[in-house]
Amino acid sequence: METRSEAPAEPAAKVVKSDEEWQNLLTAEQYHILRKAGTERPNGAVYKEFKQQGEGSYHCAGCGALLFSSREKFDSGCGWPSFYDPAKVENVLTRKDVALGMIRVEVICAKCEGHLGHVFEGEGFDTPTDKRYCINGGGLKFVPAKQDPTE
Numbered sequence: 001m002e003t004r005s006e007a008p009a010e011p012a013a014k015v016v017k018s019d020e021e022w023q024n025l026l027t028a029e030q031y032h033i034l035r036k037a038g039t040e041r042p043n044g045a046v047y048k049e050f051k052q053q054g055e056g057s058y059h060c061a062g063c064g065a066l067l068f069s070s071r072e073k074f075d076s077g078c079g080w081p082s083f084y085d086p087a088k089v090e091n092v093l094t095r096k097d098v099a100l101g102m103i104r105v106e107v108i109c110a111k112c113e114g115h116l117g118h119v120f121e122g123e124g125f126d127t128p129t130d131k132r133y134c135i136n137g138g139g140l141k142f143v144p145a146k147q148d149p150t151e
């Protein structure tokens with residue numbers, strides 16, 4: 001997962017790029033996840049990083065759109081970054097995914113249609129939504145919240 005000190009600019013419109021442009025723009029891991037609906041290894045380095053991150057926001061590594069924040073983050077123990085709700089609802093879309101012989105709900109970035117992960121409902125987590133947005137950390141950029149200078 002990339003960490004940036006400044007929040008990336010929010011895309012004003014849909015972000016449409018050719019496959020070649022995405023390959024040039026993204027790291028191999030980001031490309032695999034976002035453009036090829038890849039899934040990172042659970043409990044990997046990205047997840048360890050995620051668990052240690054404090055307050056901040058999570059943006060799409062492809063287009064910079066704000067997707068999730070530390071406010072909706074929770075520890076589901078599943079090995080991937082988990083959120084119970086998006087930080088900016090209009091930037092996070094879901095669609096039915098029937099790959100691998102399962103019916104799942106895919107989570108994608110509304111701005112660039114990059115694959116983020118899947119969302120599962122009704123698992124009984126003690127969160128306000130009972131949803132688990134199971135997200136590949138490799139497709140996200142983390143921007144730590146600004147430290148309050150008066151502290």
Ligand SMILES: [Zn+2]
Binds near residue numbers: 060064112113114
């Ligand atoms: Zn995006």
